Amino acid sequence: MIMVTIQSKKSHSFINSTCSKLAQDDPNMNFDFCTTSLQAAPASRCATLRGLRRISFHLTSLAKGKWDAYVKQCLRDCLELFSDAISDVKEATKSYNGNRSNDANVRIGAVMDAPTTCEDGFMDRQGVVSPLTKRNNDAFQLSAIALSLMRFIEMELE
Numbered sequence: 593m594i595m596v597t598i599q600s601k602k603s604h605s606f607i608n609s610t611c612s613k614l615a616q617d618d619p620n621m622n623f624d625f626c627t628t629s630l631q632a633a634p635a636s637r638c639a640t641l642r643g644l645r646r647i648s649f650h651l652t653s654l655a656k657g658k659w660d661a662y663v664k665q666c667l668r669d670c671l672e673l674f675s676d677a678i679s680d681v682k683e684a685t686k687s688y689n690g691n692r693s694n695d696a697n698v699r700i701g702a703v704m705d706a707p708t709t710c711e712d713g714f715m716d717r718q719g720v721v722s723p724l725t726k727r728n729n730d731a732f733q734l735s736a737i738a739l740s741l742m743r744f745i746e747m748e749l750e
Contacts, residue, residue, distance in 0.1 A: 607631055610644060662717055667720035670724060671712035674731075677706040684738075693746055695740065 611626035630636050633647045659667070684699035699725035705726035722728065 607636060607644070608640075610641065617698070659723075663714070663720060666710075666720075667724075668712040669713050670728075673706040673710050677703045677731075679738075688742065693742060697742055700735055700739045700742065704732060704739065705736075707731040 607627055607630045611621070611630065613672050614626060616719040617619040629651055630644055630647060633651065636644060636647055639647060659712060680699040680702045684696045684703070687693070687695035687699060707724075711722055712726050714720050714724075
């Protein structure tokens with residue numbers, strides 16, 4: 593039992609120092625995500641640097657997932673929705689800067705609909721899970737913040 597605890601502490605320390613170095617060298621690297629992901633793999637307990645690389649390749653292939661035609665179509669639909677949302681954000685910015693706050697509200701409202709509609713597409717088939725749920729929730733919340741701020745500022749100006 594003591595040997596396992598020592599090995600576990602050593603592996604966590606090795607993974608922490610490796611992820612720390614990677615996060616320092618790469619702004620896209622999230623230290624917490626790196627350590628959590630690698631430590632979750634049982635093989636990481638005795639892995640070398642090359643072993644961690646193999647584990648990361650394996651984790652990446654698992655994250656990619658194998659999507660059927662239905663999920664791929666949902667993803668294409670989401671791409672179209674978010675492409676339109678980007679245009680709506682640009683138009684909302686122009687409208688707001690042009691003192692047309694009602695137009696801006698309508699555009700941001702449309703942006704807010706995109707993640708919800710995207711998620712709904714995945715729910716149309718039982719057992720299908722959206723791989724975009726977190727991003728959709730984040731996009732919805734960011735849109736809600738923008739909409740709330742515009743309304744708040746309008747109320748302050750009255």
